[in-house]
Amino acid sequence: MSNGLSADRDFNCDAAVIGAGFSGTLTAVHLVRLSGGTISVALIEKKQRFARGVAYATEDLDHLLNVPAGRMGAYAKDPEHFLRWCHEHPDTCRAAGVQNVLAGSFVPRKLYGDYLEEVLENTRRRWPGLQLLQEEVADLRLRPNGQFIVEFVGGRTLNAAKVVLALGNFPPGDPWLRDRRFHNSRRYLTDPWAQSTLEQLSEQGDILILGSGLTGLDLLLSLAKRPATGVIHVISRRGLFPQPHALSTPLPAFIDENALPETAREALHQVRKASKQAAEAGSNWRAVVDALRPSTQKIWQRWDWVERRKFLRHLRAYWESHRHRASSEALAVKKNLETCGRLACYRGRVLSITENDTGLEVEFAEFRRCEPKRLQVSYVVNCTGPECNYHKLKDPLVMQLFLRGLITPDPLFLGIEVGVGGIIYDVHGRRVPNLYTLGSPQKGRLLETTAVPELRLQAEGLAKRLWREIRRSEPAGVEAGFGNPALAYEI
Ligand SMILES: Cc1cc2nc3c(=O)[nH]c(=O)nc-3n(C[C@H](O)[C@H](O)[C@H](O)COP(=O)(O)OP(=O)(O)OC[C@H]3O[C@@H](n4cnc5c(N)ncnc54)[C@H](O)[C@@H]3O)c2cc1C
Numbered sequence: 001m002s003n004g005l006s007a008d009r010d011f012n013c014d015a016a017v018i019g020a021g022f023s024g025t026l027t028a029v030h031l032v033r034l035s036g037g038t039i040s041v042a043l044i045e046k047k048q049r050f051a052r053g054v055a056y057a058t059e060d061l062d063h064l065l066n067v068p069a070g071r072m073g074a075y076a077k078d079p080e081h082f083l084r085w086c087h088e089h090p091d092t093c094r095a096a097g098v099q100n101v102l103a104g105s106f107v108p109r110k111l112y113g114d115y116l117e118e119v120l121e122n123t124r125r126r127w128p129g130l131q132l133l134q135e136e137v138a139d140l141r142l143r144p145n146g147q148f149i150v151e152f153v154g155g156r157t158l159n160a161a162k163v164v165l166a167l168g169n170f171p172p173g174d175p176w177l178r179d180r181r182f183h184n185s186r187r188y189l190t191d192p193w194a195q196s197t198l199e200q201l202s203e204q205g206d207i208l209i210l211g212s213g214l215t216g217l218d219l220l221l222s223l224a225k226r227p228a229t230g231v232i233h234v235i236s237r238r239g240l241f242p243q244p245h246a247l248s249t250p251l252p253a254f255i256d257e258n259a260l261p262e263t264a265r266e267a268l269h270q271v272r273k274a275s276k277q278a279a280e281a282g283s284n285w286r287a288v289v290d291a292l293r294p295s296t297q298k299i300w301q302r303w304d305w306v307e308r309r310k311f312l313r314h315l316r317a318y319w320e321s322h323r324h325r326a327s328s329e330a331l332a333v334k335k336n337l338e339t340c341g342r343l344a345c346y347r348g349r350v351l352s353i354t355e356n357d358t359g360l361e362v363e364f365a366e367f368r369r370c371e372p373k374r375l376q377v378s379y380v381v382n383c384t385g386p387e388c389n390y391h392k393l394k395d396p397l398v399m400q401l402f403l404r405g406l407i408t409p410d411p412l413f414l415g416i417e418v419g420v421g422g423i424i425y426d427v428h429g430r431r432v433p434n435l436y437t438l439g440s441p442q443k444g445r446l447l448e449t450t451a452v453p454e455l456r457l458q459a460e461g462l463a464k465r466l467w468r469e470i471r472r473s474e475p476a477g478v479e480a481g482f483g484n485p486a487l488a489y490e491i
Helices: 022-034 081-088 090-095 109-126 195-201 214-224 264-280 285-302 305-323 328-339 396-403 440-446 452-472
Strands: 011-018 041-045 130-134 137-142 148-152 157-165 207-210 232-236 343-356 359-366 373-377 379-382 423-425 431-437
Touching: 011 022, 011 148, 011 452, 022 041, 022 109, 022 130, 022 452, 041 148, 041 157, 081 090, 081 109, 090 109, 109 130, 137 396, 137 431, 157 452, 195 214, 195 379, 207 214, 207 373, 214 232, 214 328, 264 285, 264 305, 285 305, 285 440, 328 343, 359 379, 431 452
Parallel strands: 011 041, 011 157, 041 130, 157 431, 207 232, 207 379, 232 343
Antiparallel strands: 137 148, 148 157, 343 359, 359 373, 423 431
16 A cells, blocks of 8 residues: 655644554544545554454454454444445455355454455545555654654654544563563564464474463464464463354343442342343343443443452453354364364463473463473463553553653553543643544543444544544644645744
8 A cells, every 4th residue: 555655755634543453444534534535634554454453464264253244344333334345245255265144154354354455445545635654653742733743663754633543452461470581582472363473383392372362262273274283282360261152132231321330249240140031031141241232331431440450350351251252163173172182271370481492391370279380382372462551562652652741551551541532641641632542542441442343433433523623623734735845843
């Protein structure tokens, strides 16, 4: 995709969206459409491929969506948009190994990436005010006039009246063990979706996967297709894999919006009770979890920090394994690996990882066992899920934002301090003008803010807000500003 910048000039735009995963892409698409192409929007992505982000960049056709096709439309008002797109693109579906996509089908994530790419490309063709810039943003400077200088790795800059941080999911955090030298070992792998990771894991020897969520399961699916080289060990704190999807009769919302549960314990009680009733009525707990979804953000916001902490400590792992489910085909592959002795799963806690001549020695405490256990493995792969403690991130842009005081972590270290509509608070608790976010960074405020059904609402809402604000204010320096020299002053 095109890069609208040239090396010797500065550029202006009305809005710069940093990150072209689902969130950034849909924000930019909505914004440029709302404006009828009258403003300039820069969508900036550090990776080569736009619109896919981490989730939909995989080429492995066994990596499936965990939400059925009928609910994955990019637009909140049209949840079946993706399903119709599948029907209109039978050749693309066939190439992704699927035929006859139904509303309840779980299709490859790659196919969803193809869809998002087309949504973006169609918008860009129609509204040239949308520019795609393949650049990594390294810094963001707030000018006295409330606008931003967006600085790319390499030093070039872009002036933007509004900036959206759509940075999404970061790589998993490294286990914080006493001896952390293994962090630098070539045998410790942190990108479970990279082709190079799979190639390394094809070498002889046992391997250890840390984490048994959807990422760990993805890796198992990829490894299952490769010739057996050794045993795959999986260690996770709770020993919980995602629960399987299954048909369930949808239920109406069962939580009374005027009497939301006051505590995590009360919420658990209500879910258990509703699940029992659902089972008696011929449905199951899945319908209850799905019916709870529209209320989860409200419940979360009702709780104080203490209650939220209790939830995170005691219930989160169970909630996530029931909420983020996997296809039964994927779980059958896992079961099969276990049955034929290629996979061993443990509930436990890693105590140490030490590199030696033959690989990595891992010591771990298994749940309810006194004696620590030891494994000798060739590789350890970190699949513990995205790091959300921004203080631990080594991302250059995030570190700059901290240094400038433009962002600050939320009290639970789940994301950053944000307010209604994705506004951002600085280190002093003041609103940063013209800076917004959506998606994962809002976890502390919203808890549930990572899946398409939530993100598409946020993207549309944020675009509407930006469009309203841009319309109200003066044009950002110049009209449809790409290619025009910067007018404003530097700090
Ligand atoms: C493996 C996986 C599978 C998932 N499956 C599903 C699913 O089936 N259904 C569902 O609803 N949800 C799923 N999700 C949830 C997923 O988080 C969302 O669906 C969505 O993809 C998140 O999009 P995002 O744009 O917020 O973040 P991301 O996809 O992480 O995108 C952020 C983008 O920002 C870019 N970026 C970051 N920093 C910079 C910078 N400094 N400069 C330029 N670019 C930058 C990154 O390169 C990245 O492309 C899955 C998540 C994962 C990780």
